[in-house]
Amino acid sequence: MIEGIRRIQELMERENYITDRAIATTVYLAMELGKPILIEGPAGVGKTEVAKVLADALETRLIRLQCYEGLDVHTALYEWNFPKQMLRMKVEEDGALAADEKERLIFSEAFLFKRPLLQAITEPDRSPVLLIDEIDRADEEFEAFLLEVLSDFQVTIPELGTIVASHRPYVALTSNRTRELSDALKRRCLYLWIEYPSFEKELRIIHAKVPGSSRELAAQVVAFMQVARHLKLTKVPGIAETLDWAVSLMALHQDHLDPAVVVETLGCIFKDREDILSYAGPRIEQIVSMITALPPEDLASSAPQLLTSVAPGTRTEP
Numbered sequence: 001m002i003e004g005i006r007r008i009q010e011l012m013e014r015e016n017y018i019t020d021r022a023i024a025t026t027v028y029l030a031m032e033l034g035k036p037i038l039i040e041g042p043a044g045v046g047k048t049e050v051a052k053v054l055a056d057a058l059e060t061r062l063i064r065l066q067c068y069e070g071l072d073v074h075t076a077l078y079e080w081n082f083p084k085q086m087l088r089m090k091v092e093e094d095g096a097l098a099a100d101e102k103e104r105l106i107f108s109e110a111f112l113f114k115r116p117l118l119q120a121i122t123e124p125d126r127s128p129v130l131l132i133d134e135i136d137r138a139d140e141e142f143e144a145f146l147l148e149v150l151s152d153f154q155v156t157i158p159e160l161g162t163i164v165a166s167h168r169p170y171v172a173l174t175s176n177r178t179r180e181l182s183d184a185l186k187r188r189c190l191y192l193w194i195e196y197p198s199f200e201k202e203l204r205i206i207h208a209k210v211p212g213s214s215r216e217l218a219a220q221v222v223a224f225m226q227v228a229r230h231l232k233l234t235k236v237p238g239i240a241e242t243l244d245w246a247v248s249l250m251a252l253h254q255d256h257l258d259p260a261v262v263v264e265t266l267g268c269i270f271k272d273r274e275d276i277l278s279y280a281g282p283r284i285e286q287i288v289s290m291i292t293a294l295p296p297e298d299l300a301s302s303a304p305q306l307l308t309s310v311a312p313g314t315r316t317e318p
């Protein structure tokens with residue numbers, strides 16, 4: 001089993017996803033037990049990426065269902081191709097087919113639009129990864145419907161009958177916790193909470209995703225982000241912002257943090273006007289000076305010290 005977990009970790013890291021033990025263990029168990037994974041955590045910490053990377057690592061298809069308010073069963077499962085059915089009826093008007101044969105014809109698979117859930121169930125070659133992204137945005141009724149699909153991996157289309165999954169999909173659901181999900185859904189899933197990354201994890205992510213960045217710049221960017229997440233912000237930056245910022249600083253040929261450039265590029269990490277107005281200027285320059293005064297190799301161990309120096313206005317939990 002330990003070997004299996006290590007293998008998952010290795011496969012996902014090969015796809016440039018820095019995978020801690022908790023993530024690898026949950027993915028491994030979900031695959032072994034045939035259960036969906038419910039992934040929760042703040043914005044931009046790598047929830048959606050787990051499913052994408054898993055599909056690449058297993059060399060299988062990723063099928064994505066993006067949830068939103070008002071998402072209905074038809075958009076998620078199947079729809080009849082009404083114009084095509086009409087056209088065929090017209091063509092068959094003078095044909096030899098009897099009425100019930102015509103009906104059977106136009107309600108056959110060729111006239112069906114397969115939406116993500118049906119695609120996942122009917123995937124012919126191997127188990128796909130089914131990503132049900134941001135399930136908290138969908139309505140509770142949709143969640144209830146999903147429960148049925150996730151427990152049996154089969155769907156019934158009245159005109160066609162019951163379709164059972166040929167290859168049971170690996171399922172990952174993500175949620176930003178804009179609403180509490182039902183206990184029934186949680187019971188069917190293995191739960192994975194992804195937190196903002198530690199200093200070491202975020203540094204590894206930069207090295208993996210922005211390979212050209214200097215050691216000094218990468219460590220300073222991470223130190224800044226770790227501090228920034230403890231400021232009183234309307235929108236706390238995630239890993240996506242860290243990567244955007246590191247790429248932008250490289251595009252500007254920076255190999256270390258410079259206070260003026262940090263202020264100019266603050267829009268890469270702070271995505272709210274109030275946040276920029278509150279911090280652009282002396283507050284940011286002070287944080288940058290504290291970071292650049294330390295040798296890059298000491299930044300990881302100095303992170304707690306940096307956090308306390310940023311007071312007042314710090315938050316204990318991001």
Ligand SMILES: Nc1ncnc2c1ncn2[C@@H]1O[C@H](COP(=O)(O)OP(=O)(O)OP(=O)(O)O)[C@@H](O)[C@H]1O
Nearest residue numbers: 016017018042043044045046047048049205239240
């Ligand atoms: N562990 C990691 N290793 C490498 N890259 C990562 C890791 N975690 C996150 N990322 C990168 O961070 C970015 C954001 O990840 P992702 O979109 O999966 O976040 P999310 O949690 O789904 O965010 P949201 O809640 O906004 O949907 C992506 O570019 C992803 O590649």
Ligand SMILES: [Mg+2]
Nearest residue numbers: 047048049174
């Ligand atoms: Mg996401």
